[in-house]
Amino acid sequence: MSLLWLRVAVVLYGIAALAVLPAALYNRPRWRHVALPAALAGAFFHFVSITETLYAAHRALPVDTHETLSMLGLLLAASFLLLAAKYKTVSFGIFLLPVVVLMTIVPAFRPGHETIAYPFIRTGWLLLHVALLLAAYAALFLSLIASLLYLIQERRLKQKRTIPKRSWLPPLETTDQIALKALLFGLPCMTAGLLIGSVVALQTIGPAFFADPKVLLSLAMWIAYMLMIFIRQHSGLRGRRAVYLSSFVFLVVLAVWSANALSAVHRFRAP
Amino acid sequence: MSQIKQSGSLLLLGVNHTTAPIDVRERLAIPISRLADATRTLAHQPGVREAMILSTCNRVELLTVQDDSQPVATTPLGLLNFLHDYLSLPAAEVRPHVYEFREREAIRHLFRVASSLDSMVVGEPQILGQVKESWNVAREVGAVSSMLDPLLQRAFSVAKRVRTETHIGSSSVSIASVAAELARKIFGSLAGKTVLIVGAGKMSDLAARHLIQQGATTLLVSNRTEARAEKIADSLRTPAITTGVIPFEQLHEQSHRADIVITSTGAGQVFTPEQARALLHRRRNRPVFFIDIAVPRDVAPEINNLEGCFVYDMDDLQQLAAQNQAVRSREAEAAETIVTKEVARYTDRLSQAPAIAAIKELQLSAEAVRQQELARTAARLATQPLTPEQQAAIEALTKSLTAKLLHSQLTALRSEIVSGDDQES
Numbered sequence: 001m002s003l004l005w006l007r008v009a010v011v012l013y014g015i016a017a018l019a020v021l022p023a024a025l026y027n028r029p030r031w032r033h034v035a036l037p038a039a040l041a042g043a044f045f046h047f048v049s050i051t052e053t054l055y056a057a058h059r060a061l062p063v064d065t066h067e068t069l070s071m072l073g074l075l076l077a078a079s080f081l082l083l084a085a086k087y088k089t090v091s092f093g094i095f096l097l098p099v100v101v102l103m104t105i106v107p108a109f110r111p112g113h114e115t116i117a118y119p120f121i122r123t124g125w126l127l128l129h130v131a132l133l134l135a136a137y138a139a140l141f142l143s144l145i146a147s148l149l150y151l152i153q154e155r156r157l158k159q160k161r162t163i164p165k166r167s168w169l170p171p172l173e174t175t176d177q178i179a180l181k182a183l184l185f186g187l188p189c190m191t192a193g194l195l196i197g198s199v200v201a202l203q204t205i206g207p208a209f210f211a212d213p214k215v216l217l218s219l220a221m222w223i224a225y226m227l228m229i230f231i232r233q234h235s236g237l238r239g240r241r242a243v244y245l246s247s248f249v250f251l252v253v254l255a256v257w258s259a260n261a262l263s264a265v266h267r268f269r270a271p
Numbered sequence: 272m273s274q275i276k277q278s279g280s281l282l283l284l285g286v287n288h289t290t291a292p293i294d295v296r297e298r299l300a301i302p303i304s305r306l307a308d309a310t311r312t313l314a315h316q317p318g319v320r321e322a323m324i325l326s327t328c329n330r331v332e333l334l335t336v337q338d339d340s341q342p343v344a345t346t347p348l349g350l351l352n353f354l355h356d357y358l359s360l361p362a363a364e365v366r367p368h369v370y371e372f373r374e375r376e377a378i379r380h381l382f383r384v385a386s387s388l389d390s391m392v393v394g395e396p397q398i399l400g401q402v403k404e405s406w407n408v409a410r411e412v413g414a415v416s417s418m419l420d421p422l423l424q425r426a427f428s429v430a431k432r433v434r435t436e437t438h439i440g441s442s443s444v445s446i447a448s449v450a451a452e453l454a455r456k457i458f459g460s461l462a463g464k465t466v467l468i469v470g471a472g473k474m475s476d477l478a479a480r481h482l483i484q485q486g487a488t489t490l491l492v493s494n495r496t497e498a499r500a501e502k503i504a505d506s507l508r509t510p511a512i513t514t515g516v517i518p519f520e521q522l523h524e525q526s527h528r529a530d531i532v533i534t535s536t537g538a539g540q541v542f543t544p545e546q547a548r549a550l551l552h553r554r555r556n557r558p559v560f561f562i563d564i565a566v567p568r569d570v571a572p573e574i575n576n577l578e579g580c581f582v583y584d585m586d587d588l589q590q591l592a593a594q595n596q597a598v599r600s601r602e603a604e605a606a607e608t609i610v611t612k613e614v615a616r617y618t619d620r621l622s623q624a625p626a627i628a629a630i631k632e633l634q635l636s637a638e639a640v641r642q643q644e645l646a647r648t649a650a651r652l653a654t655q656p657l658t659p660e661q662q663a664a665i666e667a668l669t670k671s672l673t674a675k676l677l678h679s680q681l682t683a684l685r686s687e688i689v690s691g692d693d694q695e696s
Contacts, residue, residue: 153456157457158576160587160591170459171457171459172456172458173457173558174459235556237556238578240578241578
C-alpha cells in the first residue's frame with residue numbers, strides 16, 4: 001500500500017512540476033492554483049507512504065539508498081511549499097520539483113532491497129542523525145538554487161532589456177535572504193547530525209569509525225559548509241562567486257553521499 | 272435604451288486633460304471635502320433626478336439622470352450654470368472646453384473612464400478608486416439610485432474585467448515609476464531603504480518622492496550648495512521619513528549608507544568605478560542601485576559591470592518606459608473591444624427592462640385579482656366553511672385559470688426578451 005501512495009505522490013509531484021512552468025515563467029496565476037495543491041497533496045501522500053513503510057518495518061529510519069532519496073525528496077517538497085507560503089513565489093519549484101520527482105520516481109517504481117545490518121537501527125538517536133543530515137543537504141540544495149536565481153535576476157537587471165512587472169524571479173534581496181537563511185538553518189543541522197552520528201558510532205564501533213572514508217569526507221563537508229557561511233557573512237559574497245562556492249560545497253556533499261560505496265559503516269547491504 | 276428614455280435620460284458633461292488647460296481644470300476642481308455638498312446641490316437642480324460628480328486632477332465630470340417627465344428638464348447650459356453658481360466660474364469661460372455625452376455614449380465614456388482608457392497615462396490604477404470614491408459620496412447623500420447605481424456598479428465590473436483580461440496596467444510608463452519598479456526588483460520591499468539624492472533637480476526630487484511613496488524611509492541629500500540640500504531635505508521630511516544632509520565633500524565617505532543613489536548634478540563622473548568599488552566594500556557587497564538622470568552622466572557606465580552595482584541612466588529608463596508604453600497601447604486596443612462589448616450588453620439589458628417589468632406587473636395584478644376573488648368566495652361561504660381539501664382544489668383551479676389566461680401575453684413579452692438576448696449574442 002505504501003508503494004501505491006508513493007506512486008500517487010510521484011504523479012502529483014509531476015503535475016506540480018509541469019504546472020509550475022507556466023505559473024512562474026509565463027505569469028499564469030491559474031497554473032499556480034494547480035501547482036501548489038498538487039505539490040501539497042504529493043507531499044501528504046509521500047509522508048503517508050514513508051510513515052507506512054517505516055511502521056510496517058518496525059523501524060524509524062531509512063535503511064537503503066532509495067528510502068533515503070525518497071525522504072530527501074519529501075524535505076525538498078516541503079521546503080518548496082514553505083517558500084511558496086512565506087515569499088509567495090513558486091519560482092523555486094522550477095528547479096526543486098523536477099529533482100523531487102527524480103528522487104521519488106526510482107523508489108516508487110524500483111524499491112530498494114538493501115539494508116544496514118546493525119542492531120542500533122531502531123534507536124531514536126540514529127533517526128535524528130539521518131533526519132538532521134538530510135535537512136542539512138536539503139538546505140544546501142535550496143541555497144544553491146537561490147544563488148542561481150540571484151545570478152539570473154542580476155544578469156537580467158544588468159542587461160536592462162525589460163522589466164516585466166510580474167517577473168518569475170523573486171527580488172535579489174529575497175533570494176539572497178533565502179540562500180543565507182537556508183545555510184544558517186543547515187549548519188546546526190549538519191553539526192548536530194554529525195555529532196550524534198559520531199557518538200553513536202563511537203559507542204558501537206569504536207575509534208576505527210574515524211578512519212572510515214565517509215566519515216573523513218563528512219568532516220571535510222562540515223568544514224566547507226562552515227567556511228562558506230563564514231565567507232558569505234563576512235564579505236557579503238553574492239552573485240557569481242556565491243554560486244561557485246555553493247556549487248563546490250554541493251559537490252563535496254555529493255562526494256560524501258557517494259562515499260557510501262567505500263564506507264564500512266554506512267554501506268547498505270542486501271539482506 | 273427605452274428605459275433610459277422612459278424613466279430619465281443620461282447626460283454627462285465634463286472637461287478633461289485633452290479639452291481644457293490646467294488653469295481651467297484647477298478652477299473647476301472640487302476638493303473631496305466639498306464633494307458631498309456639491310453632489311447634493313447638483314442633485315437638487317431642477318430636472319435632475321440622480322447625480323454624481325467625478326473630480327480629479329485631470330477631469331471634472333457631472334453625470335446626471337434627467338427627469339424627462341418634468342417640464343423643466345435641465346439643459347447642458349443649466350448644468351454649466353450650476354458650475355457658475357457653485358464655483359463662481361462664468362459658464363462662457365468653461366463652455367468651449369466642455370464635452371457632452373448622452374445615453375449610450377455617456378455609458379461608453381463612463382466605462383472608458385473607469386477602465387482608465389481615458390486617462391492621461393492610460394492604464395493608471397488610481398482613476399477606478401476615484402470613481403468609486405465619487406460614487407460612495409453620491410450614495411451617502413442619496414444622489415444615486417435606480418439608474419446610476421447599477422450603471423456605476425457595471426462600470427466597476429467592466430474596469431475589473433479590463434484589468435484582469437488585459438495587461439493594461441502591468442508595466443510602469445513614467446521614468447520615476449520605472450525607477451521604483453527596478454528598485455523593487457533589486458530590494459523587494461523598499462521599506463527601511465535609504466535613498467540618496469546627489470544634486471538638486473526636479474527629476475531627482477520626483478524620483479525620490481516616488482521611492483518614498485513605495486516605502487523608502489530614509490532620505491539623504493548631498494549638493495554643492497548645502498543650503499539647497501537642506502531645503503530639499505526639509506521639503507521631503509515627514510513624521511515617517513527621516514532626512515539628512517551629507518556635505519558634498521564627504522559624499523564618497525558616506526554614500527555607502529544609501530541603497531539607492533539618484534544623481535543629477537550633470538558635473539560628470541561623480542562616481543568612478545574605483546569609488547564604486549570602495550562603496551561596495553563598505554556596504555559588504557550589499558547591492559546598490561544608481562539612478563543617473565544627469566546629462567552628462569554622473570555615474571561611470573562601467574560601474575554596471577561591478578557585481579552588486581546596478582546603473583540605469585536616463586536613456587535606459589526612457590527606453591524601458593517607452594517599451595512599457597508600447598505594451599500599454601497594444602493592451603488598450605484589447606480593452607476598447609471589451610468596453611464596446613460591455614456597452615452593447617448593458618444597453619441591451621436596459622432595453623429589455625420594460626418587458627421584464629411588464630411581466631412582473633401583469634403577474635402581480637393577476638394574483639391580486641385572484642386573491643380578491645378567493646376572499647369574496649370565502650366570505651360568501653362563511654356559514655358553510657370548505658374542508659381543507661376543497662380549499663386546496665379551489666386554490667389550484669384559480670391558479671391554473673390565471674396562468675392560462677395570462678399565457679399568451681406572457682409568451683409574447685418573453686419572446687421580446689429572448690429576441691433581445693439573441694441580438695446581443
